Amino acid sequence: MIVDLTDRDTDAGRRIRTAAVLLFARRGYAATSIRDLGKAVNMTNAGIYHHVTSKEALLADLMRVAQRELIEATERMLAPYERPADRLALLISSLTAVHALTPMTSRVMDGELRSLTPGSAAHAEIIALRDAYEDHWKHALADGVEQGVFRVADEKLTRLALMSMCTGTSEWYRPDGDSTLEQVCAEFVAIGLAAVRAPASDSASDPASDQAPVEATVTADFALLPEFPWEPHASNDPRPDEARR
Structure with missing residues (x-):
């Protein structure tokens, strides 16, 4: 299922996780800020923190769930x-x-x-x-x-x-x-x-x-x-095809 990162009718937690995986994979965790996540899903910083306690907690949760399912x-x-x-x-x-x-x-x-x-x-x-x-x-x-x-x-x-x-x-x-x-x-x-x-x-x-x-x-x-419902689809990536791996 393709996740529209800015669609407010889509579960916010899933949108945040999809954006996090996309940005962490593309830029790296260190180079991604909460502001970047908010911009990707059209939410304020406060809105992001309503769903996650911290950027590191979000990363840990993604890795924990994925490793367990694997x-x-x-x-x-x-x-x-x-x-x-x-x-x-x-x-x-x-x-x-x-x-x-x-x-x-x-x-x-x-x-x-x-x-x-x-x-x-x-x-x-x-x-x-x-x-x-x-x-x-x-x-x-x-x-x-x-x-x-x-x-x-x-x-x-x-x-x-x-x-x-x-x-x-x-x-x-x-x-x-x-x-x-x-x-x-x-x-x-x-x-x-x-x-x-x-x-x-x-x-x-x-x-x-x-x-x-x-x-x-x-x-x-x-x-x-295992299925990872937050895995970004190619359509989530704004870069041209030749720039994607």
Whole structure:
């Protein structure tokens, strides 16, 4: 649903959150003021403060809700699967799709932790939520290594590399590009699984070998992905198309 930021018949809280994500993603949190938010939604500063206690509280709330919904959606998708390859495939395809479909919310989630006051309750909470999400990646990789289906020299570096590949879609994916999102997800899954298996050359051709390639047969169901109703639509962005990422 497209949110008209200045339509007073649209829920004010949703308009403020949509404007906040748009401005935080475009300008950065530090460069966005309450006055900027008010101007975007045609409200006074007092009107903004009627709905949010502070700019930092607004940022924390956006990140908190988004992280929780990402975790809940991920756990729903992973629940039926036990094989590490299937779980990793779901993690790759779902994180890729979330960042492609909700790029501005994703940029705020990924890039603005630094803007929360270090040592604050909100800062600690968001870190804990991020850790809870990343635990799913850690466990999938560790289980694959333990079961002998993944060969990974450094699990942390592998996890960071794969997650960076997925989150990058918030910067370059376009619905009207050369590849559909389904194709991008499938290719990223293939790349990710190839990166973690690396079977020995003398066993790769042996179908009976424990190190023979194992195909993942699942990808994320986009209908199960989290929905962020405040995600700005392209029509909310006044910049020309070529200036948008």
